[in-house]
Every structure is written in C-alpha cells, then in structure tokens.
Amino acid sequence: MPRDSYTHAMLGVYELKRTEMLRDLFIWAYQRSAARYAAVRQSLGEPDPFRLRHRTALRDIVSEVIRERMNKRQASAHIAAWSQTHMDPEDREQFRAVAESELLGLHEGNFARYRVRPSEFDAWHEMWNQ
Missing domain, CATH: 1.10.287 (Helix Hairpins)
Incomplete structure (x- = not known):
C-alpha cells in the first residue's frame, strides 16, 4: 500500500x-x-494426488538419501529397493521417478522441507555433484 x-x-x-x-x-x-x-x-494449479498420498514417504526417503550422503547411483538403487518393499506394485515406478525428481530439484532454497540441517544438505550436495 x-x-x-x-x-x-x-x-x-x-x-x-x-x-x-x-x-x-x-x-x-x-x-x-x-x-x-x-x-x-x-x-x-491443482496439487498432484500421487505426491499428496505419498508425501510422508517421499519426505522420509529424500531426507534419508541426504543424511546418508548418497551419490546419484546409490540413491537410485536405494529408492528402487525401498520401493520394492514399501510401495504397492502399481505405485513403485512412479514413486521412484518422483523421488528421483525431488532429489534432482533440491537446492538451498527448498531443502528445509525435508527436515535436514544446512550442514547435512551441504555435505550431501558436495557428494551428489561429484
């Protein structure tokens, strides 16, 4: 005003x-x-129903990848294995794709939504970009 x-x-x-x-x-x-x-x-636009339904699992898996400082190959294998045991068969592939997309889109402006500390994000980000 x-x-x-x-x-x-x-x-x-x-x-x-x-x-x-x-x-x-x-x-x-x-x-x-x-x-x-x-x-x-x-x-x-409208929220993605798949992301809404699996938001807790997405947050948990992404934060786990960050805290464990996984590189891209390790993260992909971890997400695939986790999806096999925790996701319904019809959701596995989409969950894997969404989780990997979330990891690729992480930056200093949005990592806090995954409840990780800046030091954890920085350490992971360095490993991720090698």
Whole structure:
C-alpha cells in the first residue's frame, strides 16, 4: 500500500476522528490482495494426488538419501529397493521417478522441507555433484 495514502488515512483518524479514508484504503488493499492471491493460486494449479498420498514417504526417503550422503547411483538403487518393499506394485515406478525428481530439484532454497540441517544438505550436495 502506498505509504502516503496510509499516512494521510491515519492522520485523518487521529486528527479529525474520521475513518472514511482508512476504511477505503483498507478495502482497496484487501481487494488487491485477494486478486493477487487468486492469480497465484491459479498459476500453481491443482496439487498432484500421487505426491499428496505419498508425501510422508517421499519426505522420509529424500531426507534419508541426504543424511546418508548418497551419490546419484546409490540413491537410485536405494529408492528402487525401498520401493520394492514399501510401495504397492502399481505405485513403485512412479514413486521412484518422483523421488528421483525431488532429489534432482533440491537446492538451498527448498531443502528445509525435508527436515535436514544446512550442514547435512551441504555435505550431501558436495557428494551428489561429484
């Protein structure tokens, strides 16, 4: 919200005991925020039902790969073996692909969702990129 508009609206309340300007400014800001939210929500699309259904398993397997400092080959073998014993047969291949995709997309801005410390991520990232 423009600083000048806010300042004038607050002065109107405190000096003139008039709330109309502050009310109008609040309504304008609320409508603008709602429009932005709608645009962002639309750009994100619908959540992936497979990822939602397996979010805990994905988080656990990715964090395990990071904490164990697995390289790409080790991670792929580990995910495949884990999927064989923990996933329904019809979900195994997709789970493997999604988990590997998550690992490939990890960076300093998103690793915290897997509940690993920065030092764990840094050590893993160094091994992963060798």
